[in-house]
Amino acid sequence: MLSDTLQKGLDQYSIGPKLRAMRLKKKMGLVELGQHSGLSPALLSKIERGRLVPTLPTLLRIALVFSVGLEHFFTEPTRRPTLAIVRRGDRKRFPDKMGSTEPAYFFESLDFPALERTMSAYYVEFEDRESHPHEHKGDEFLYVIEGSIIVTAGEAAHTLTAGDAMYFDASVPHWYRKTGKADARAVVVTSGASR
Numbered sequence: 001m002l003s004d005t006l007q008k009g010l011d012q013y014s015i016g017p018k019l020r021a022m023r024l025k026k027k028m029g030l031v032e033l034g035q036h037s038g039l040s041p042a043l044l045s046k047i048e049r050g051r052l053v054p055t056l057p058t059l060l061r062i063a064l065v066f067s068v069g070l071e072h073f074f075t076e077p078t079r080r081p082t083l084a085i086v087r088r089g090d091r092k093r094f095p096d097k098m099g100s101t102e103p104a105y106f107f108e109s110l111d112f113p114a115l116e117r118t119m120s121a122y123y124v125e126f127e128d129r130e131s132h133p134h135e136h137k138g139d140e141f142l143y144v145i146e147g148s149i150i151v152t153a154g155e156a157a158h159t160l161t162a163g164d165a166m167y168f169d170a171s172v173p174h175w176y177r178k179t180g181k182a183d184a185r186a187v188v189v190t191s192g193a194s195r
Contacts, residue, residue, distance in 0.1 A: 012050060012160060013073060015047065018073055019044075020048045023102070037065050038061060056070065059073060064112070065135075072115070081112070084111055084119065088172045092108065093108050094108070099104070105131060108122060120190050126178035127178065128178060135142055135170060136171070139168065140166065140190050141189040142188050144161060144164050144185075147179075148179045149184050150176070150177055151168075151174065170191075
C-alpha cells in the first residue's frame with residue numbers, strides 16, 4: 001500500500017490514462033495487448049484504472065508493444081520532427097510469440113525509438129517452421145534480403161527469393177514459411193492505418 005505522498009507523486013504522471021490512450025489509438029483491446037505483452041488483461045485493466053502501480057519491468061513490456069521508451073510515461077510530449085537511429089547492437093531479438101519454445105521467426109524492431117510513427121519496420125530471421133496465420137489493420141511490405149520464403153496471403157501462396165518484395169493488405173490472414181536449407185532474412189514494414 002502506497003502512502004498518500006507517493007500516490008500523489010505517481011498520479012501526476014497519469015500512467016494509466018497514457019496507457020489507455022495508446023491502446024485505444026491503436027484500436028487494441030486489453031486481451032490483444034495482453035497477448036502481445038505477456039501480461040494478463042486483468043492486470044492491464046488495473047494499471048489503466050490507477051488501481052495498480054506497474055513495476056518498471058512490467059511498464060517496459062507494455063512500452064515495447066507500442067514501440068515507445070519508458071520516458072513516454074514520465075515526460076510530457078514535445079512536438080519535434082521524428083528522427084531515430086537504431087544501431088545494430090541496440091536492437092533486441094524477440095520470437096514471433098512471447099514465450100514460444102519453437103518460434104517460426106525472430107524479429108528485431110528497426111525503429112523503436114521513433115515516437116508517434118505511422119509505420120513499424122522489423123528485421124526478420126525465419127526458422128524451419130511455418131508461422132501461425134495472423135492479421136492486423138493496415139498494410140504490410142516485405143523485402144527479402146537473403147534466402148527464400150513462401151508468404152501466404154488469403155488463399156494464394158507466393159514464393160519470394162532474395163531481392164523480391166511484396167506489398168499486401170494485412171487485414172487478410174497471412175503467414176510465412178522458409179524454404180530450403182539456406183538462412184532466410186527479410187525486412188518487414190507494417191502500417192497501422194486502417195482502410
